[in-house]
Each structure stands twice: as structure tokens, then as C-alpha cells.
Amino acid sequence: MNRIKSGVYGLNSLLDGGIVANSSTVVIGTAGAGKTTFALQYIMRGMETGEDGVFISLDENQQQILREAEDMGFKNIRNFIERGKLVFIDASGEQFGAFIKQELPSFVDKWEGVKSRIVIDPLTPVLWALPEKYEQREVISFLIKELRKVGTVLCTLEEHSSYGGVYGAETEIPMYLADSVIHLDYNVTGEDVERKLRVLKCRSSRHSEKAVDYQIIGGLGVILHHDIPHPGKKMEIDEETRSVLEEKFSGLPISVRNRVSNVFGNLEESELPKDDLIRLAADIVEEYKHIEAPAKKRPTKKTKKKGTKAKEGGDDE
């Protein structure tokens, strides 16, 4: 699977290496959680290595976003605009809603190449411009489908706790439709600020389900703190554990034994804590314990006439 790097340091190992190219991701969080920062990092990361970017801002105008980006340390963002590598669109939710319905397909048709990153920050005003739920679903689904033809889409989404948090009324449709959902959880209690990032969903990929601490640092943006290993690092199983596993698996039906041994032989450290191997093996053995060894085939009678088909108890595998 072709993956692109997210630009958020520490995030790729949570996503099995990066964001799947031409997929759609929703980043959801409350006010000030770091959504715009995340989106800017994502788009800047692409442009740093030759990809194009389209930043659709539905909240702040171009000058505000550029100033914030420069304050955050992304000093060369104006350069990318001047060189035509970054296209900036600012619109209201209503204007963008009308654009999706009327002009998006021809916009996509004229697009050259597919190596671009597209940001919509935030998607929320489009939802507000569409009062009917079925219409929200139609329009957002169409938007994602069209944009994925030409690039990898990242939308931010406001989390309003009065609507019930992450799974509130106005977030559920984009969360269902997106391929991946990343939650930026930001809580202030007294003098303490707690920031946690969690990957809530990642279609057709394994991903870490842990909530990890994050921080926002000028010059870097959102960075994560965790010790989840990078993908690709095979788990090292010592000899003793290996022979315990072999012994446990010896009673499994052959096809299960082959499948499970193959999985255990290719496990990566990021997938499963090593200490859980033996327990998991015991659960697998338990699952198949009741299955008896297949009955031996009955010998066919030599007396049977040639050309007559024997129908015996349906064991014609």
C-alpha cells in the first residue's frame, strides 16, 4: 500500500508507516487543540518533497492562515504559493457547498497529476450550510470521492462538547465517511493542560489504539510522545518461547497451524506486547480444542462394480 508521511513527528508509527495515499482523513478536536497546525504541517511536509498542496480555509482568510503558519515556524509557506506549488482557497461554508455541487467535477477533471495533498480546514461550516442530514451525507461523500481521485485529503472537524463530543450529531457523518479519524483531545483543568492524540479509525490498516501525549512546539508544530516502535521491526522470539509455541500449536488442525505459525513468525513489535504471546497461543489452542481429528476414510469395497458411483454419507470432498 502506498503511504505518505504525515509531517507530524511520531504519528507515522501509529499509522503503520503513514497515511494511505489517496485516502481521506478527518482530524477532530476542540477549539485550540491544534487542528490548523496539524493541517499546515501535513501540507508543508508534502511540498518539502515535491508534492503540490491545496489549502481550503473555511474559517480564516489567507492572510490569517499564512501569518499563523509563519508564527508556527513554517517560514517558507509564501514561497510555495509564489511558485504555484500551494493553491490557497478561502470561502464560506455556503460558497464551498455550492462549489462542491456545481464545479467540483470539472475542477477535478482539469487537475494534472495525482500527487497532491488537499486540506479543508475546518469542514464544519459545510455541514452547517446543509441542514438536512441526507444532504450532508451526499455532499460530503461526493466531496471525498472526487478529491481522492487527485490527492490525499485531510479535513479538520470541530468537536463541540455540547453536541456530545467526538460522536456528536454533526461529526458522525464525516467520521463514518472518512478512511481515517484522528482525535486531538485537549483538556484544561486548573493550571494543567492535557493533550492526547488517538487514532480512532484507520481503514484497511493496522494502527495503534493508544492515546498518546502530544505537544505543540514553535518551528515543529504538533509532536507526539510515545515509545511505540516504528513499523517493520520484527518481534524477536527467543528459543524457549518458540519451542513452547511449537508444542502448543502441534495439536491444531493443519490449516490453522500453518496460518497461525505464519502470523506469529511475522509479528512486528508494534503489534503485540511480547509478554502476550503465550497467552494468545493458549487462547488459540482453546478455540480449537473440541475439534476431533478427522475420521479415517472407510476402505472402498473391492466388490463394487466399475462405473457405479458410491454415495456414502456425503463425504465426497
Ligand SMILES: Nc1ncnc2c1ncn2[C@@H]1O[C@H](COP(=O)(O)OP(=O)(O)OP(=O)(O)O)[C@@H](O)[C@H]1O
Ligand atoms: N508558536 C507556537 N508555539 C507553541 N504553541 C503554539 C504556537 N502557536 C500556537 N500554539 C498553540 O497552538 C494552539 C492553537 O492551535 P491551532 O490554531 O492549530 O488550533 P485549532 O484546533 O485549529 O484551533 P481553532 O479551533 O480555534 O481553529 C494555541 O492555542 C497554542 O496553544
Ligand SMILES: [Mg+2]
Ligand atoms: Mg483552526
